[in-house]
Amino acid sequence: MLVHALVVAVLVQEAPAPAGEADRGPLATLESRVRELTLDNGWRFLLVSLPGAPVVAFETYAEVGSVHERPGITGMAHMFEHMAFKGSDRIGSLEWPREREAIGVVDARHGLLMEARESGDPEEIERAESLLRSAAELAGGFVASEEFSRLLENAGGTGSLNASTSADETRYVVSLPSNQIELWCWLEAERFGRGVLREFYRERDAVMEERRMRVESDPFGLLLEHLVLTAFLTHPYRHPTVGYAADIAAYTRADAQQFFAEHYGARRLVTAIVGDVDPERLEPMLRRYFAAVPSGPDRAPIAGSEARQTGERRIEVAFPANPFVALAWHVPALAHADSAAVDVAVRLLGYSRSSRLERRLVREDGSAAQVLVTGGFPGNRYDGLALVIGIPNAGVATATLEAAIDEEIARLAADGPSDEELAGVKRVARAELYGQMRDRVALASLLTEYEAKTGDWRNAFRRVDELAAVTADDVKRVLGVYFGATNRTVATLTAPAQAAPDGQPEGQEDR
Known part of the structure; x- marks a missing residue:
C-alpha cells in the first residue's frame, strides 16, 4: 500500500493554510477521477480509478439506520447488518429446499415458545425451548456456516471485511485484489437480492450479548443512551442503535423480513469502488450483476421531528x-x-x-x-x-x-x-x-x-x-x-x- 499512498499523495497534497478559498488543484485532479453510474433500479455507483497497487476498496452504504425503526423493533437495522453476512439460497446452504423447510419449522417452534412464555407455565416454557433447540439444530445441519465471509476472506479480504450500523446508515466494507472484482459483484448482488435470514435466533442472542457489553455493563454506553433519550423527545435519533433489550428479545425472523422489505432496496444503496479499476470495463459488469436487484422503497423522509428545545x-x-x-x-x-x-x-x-x-x-x-x-x-x-x-x-x-x-x-x-x-x-x-x-x-x-x-x-x-x-x-x-x-x-x-x-x-x- 506504500506505492498507493505515494501516488495519491501527489494527487492530494497538503498545502499551507489558504488566505481565501482552498487550493482546488490537487482536489480537482482527484475529483475528476470519480465516475458516476446510476442503474435503472436506483442503485448508485461511484467509481474512482487510481494508479498504484492492484487493490480495490468497496463500500456499500445503505441509507438504513436506527432512525428508520419504529417502537418495538429498535435495533433491527443493526440486527440486519449481522444477518447480511448469512448468505443466500446459493451461498451458505448445503441443501436449500430442505433448509428452507427446516427454517419454517424453527419459526413455528419460536411462535410456540412465545405463546408458552405468555402463559407463564414453567413446564410449557421448558418444553417449547427444547423443541426450538432441536429445530434449530436440524436447520443448522443444512448450513455451511460463515460461507459468505469465508469467500471474501479467501479472496484476499481478510483484515478488511467489516460492517457497521449507526443512527443514519449501515456500511458494508471490504478491500480485495483487483482480479476479484467480479466475485465481489456476485456476492454483493446475492446479499441484497437473494439474502436468507438463516440462524436468526442464534444471531439474535449474539446481539443481545453485544447490548449487555456495550450499554448495560459499560458506564459510557449507559450514560450516553440516557442522554440521547433525554435530549431527543420525538426524533428517532433517540432510539439506541443496538436496540432495547426487550425489543431484541422479541424479534422474529418475520420482523426482520418485513424491515428489509420496508427499508432496503437499490434506491437506498450507494456503492463506491476505489482503486485499480477500469470504469469502461466495470460498468457493464455492474449492470449485469445489479440491475435485477429490486428497487425497493423510495428514499422517503423519516417519521418524526424534534421541536426546538427551550430549556435545559x-x-x-x-x-x-x-x-x-x-x-x-x-x-x-x-x-x-x-x-x-x-x-x-x-x-x-x-x-x-x-x-x-x-x-x-x-x-x-x-x-x-x-x-x-x-x-x-x-x-x-x-x-x-x-x-x-x-x-x-x-x-x-x-x-x-x-x-x-x-x-x-x-x-x-x-x-x-x-x-x-x-x-x-x-x-x-x-x-x-x-x-x-x-x-x-x-x-x-x-x-x-x-x-x-x-x-x-x-x-x-x-x-x-x-x-x-x-x-x-x-x-x-x-x-x-x-x-x-x-x-x-x-x-x-x-x-x-x-x-x-x-x-x-x-x-x-x-x-
Missing part, C-alpha cells in the same frame, strides 16, 4: 464506576449552512492537546483526567448533537468540571478564537480530509456518505472550501446560537446510593 434538561444515572459528566447541544445537520462553522467551533473546544478544554482542564488546572469532544452525535444526516464528556480527576466534583467547561465555552463565544488558533484548527481539519482522500477505504467512505447525506458526493471536496471560509465571527455566532444553556442536555454518572448498615434508613446514624 438534566439527568443522573447511577452506576458503580467513577463519576463523569456529559453535555450535549442540538446542532444542525451536515448539509446545513452552519455545519462547517459548528465543526470548527467543536474542534476549537476539543479534538487536540492544544484545544481550549484540553489545555484548561487537563494541562493547566488538572481538574480533568480526560475531555472528549465530538459533533454529529448520534448522527448528522439530521440535526444531531455536539457532545462534550468530562472525566474528572480524583477529588474533583462533576459540578466543578461542568462549571469550568461552561466558562471556556462562554469565553470562546465572547472573544472568539485568535487568528493563530483558528488557522491551526482549520489546517488540522483540512489535513484530516486530505488524509481520508489519500486512503482508498476512507475515500470510499467519504464519497458514499456525502452522496447519501447531502445529495452530491462533490460536497466532500467542497467541504475543504467551507472550512477555509469559516471566520472568528462565524465561530462566535454559532456558539451563541447553538451552545446556550436552554439548548443543552446534561447527563451525570453518579455512584449508587450506599445501603445503610443493619437495614437502617439511609442517613440515620448508629447511636
